[in-house]
Amino acid sequence: MISIQNISYTYPKKKTMTLAPISLSIATGEFVSILGPSGCGKTTLANILAGYFKPQAGEILIDGKMVKKSGKNRIVMNQENDLFAWMTVWEQMKLVTSDESQIFHYLKLVGLEEYKSYYPKALSGGMKKRVSLARALVVHPDFLILDEPFDSLDEKMKSSLHTELNRIFTVTKKTIVLITHDIDEAIFLSDRVIVLGNNPTAVIHQFAINFPHPREMKIQATKKFTDYRVMIAESYR
């Protein structure tokens, strides 16, 4: 269980609070999406969760233990390409773990075991994301933070990675926090969608998404999916 208790943050040299006190709970093995308008503090929250920013108030507890610094227990995947250009896929994995059987396992999980000697420049945008995901999973973090990870990809690749991520989530049951502004992405992937409001930042709505895992793209054509989309879009206003 991840417990975020009254976290707030103000950027240095800024007078207004970017993230007003906010509290959330995320169950182990849950996939939670955090949706919100631009500037509501989603990425700031992701940076605090990752341990990159130290909140001025509040605390984060993982299974009752307070966490402060960044570390292997919570790994972030960003929108940017976060692979090292000079390392092959295998070397990216070896940088973070020496357990070769685990490296094989996770490269196989993301379908890239044949590409272990490739440099990032030889991989597509989607493949790079899958390497990032495998590298994140191989260290067995308590939870993953995905900060708009697929934003830079085209729709086709994005959609394929959504199915891939859902399959991996179903297999690993890893706790995942997805920061996004894409309502369809949030509904398709999540067990719960949290909608943040602006000025001040606050949880304005939470929606439980009741589709079983693994999910297929065709659920997006169902009335239930459309209903979720309408409800969430309405809550934005």
Place this chain on the structure above:
Amino acid sequence: MKKISFIIGILIVYQLYVMVGDTRGYFPSLSQLVGTIVEVMSSSDIYVHMGASVLRVMVGFSLAGIVGIALGLFLATNSRFSELKTGIELLRPIPPIAWIPIAIILFGLGNASAYFIVFLGAFFPIFTNTYFGASTIPLLYKRITSSFEVPLGTYIVKILIPYTLPYIFTGLKIGIGMAWMSVIASELIGAQSGLGYYIQMNRIMLQTDNIMIGMILIGLIGTLVQKMIEYLEKRIIVWS
């Protein structure tokens, strides 16, 4: 093809100048120059001078490479020592040739002075480029390192140095050019051997053809060393 045309063009302009413009007869014709090249290159004397210059460049440049890269990486990752960077910045604008009197006082006439001058010539571009490269490492890389708890030694060897390598090679390429300029300058004034000394002796004896051979050799060896660094760069930075 363009390069060959360019060289032929220069040779034609030179020959025309010798025939029409050089009324005092200081410069040899192309045929005289070729004859002198054959004569000079068949004596062992010129190779002694070439060897002396190459050795001075190699020693001074290697020392500059080791110190420049190590110090550049160290200062870029340790903001507590920023005063040292300021001190180096103050010394940087002083041309290596201005250090020659100091070098002769400190080390006397000979190899040690030349090593020192070559070191100074090559050090600043190598240090500056390394420092700049290492300072611009993206925040994202630092964050990944901290999230995955990568040890400091691994970070330096596997992330910081590879990221900085293109900048280091830029520094090395500028540095080797500076090293050649510096060694010739130091040999013109404070040495008893080397291509700079060879040029200086022939200047006193008004042997323009020998001076030109010395200059051509400096250009050829400098280009060869530059090409060797570029080859190394391509072999090492395979991911770009």
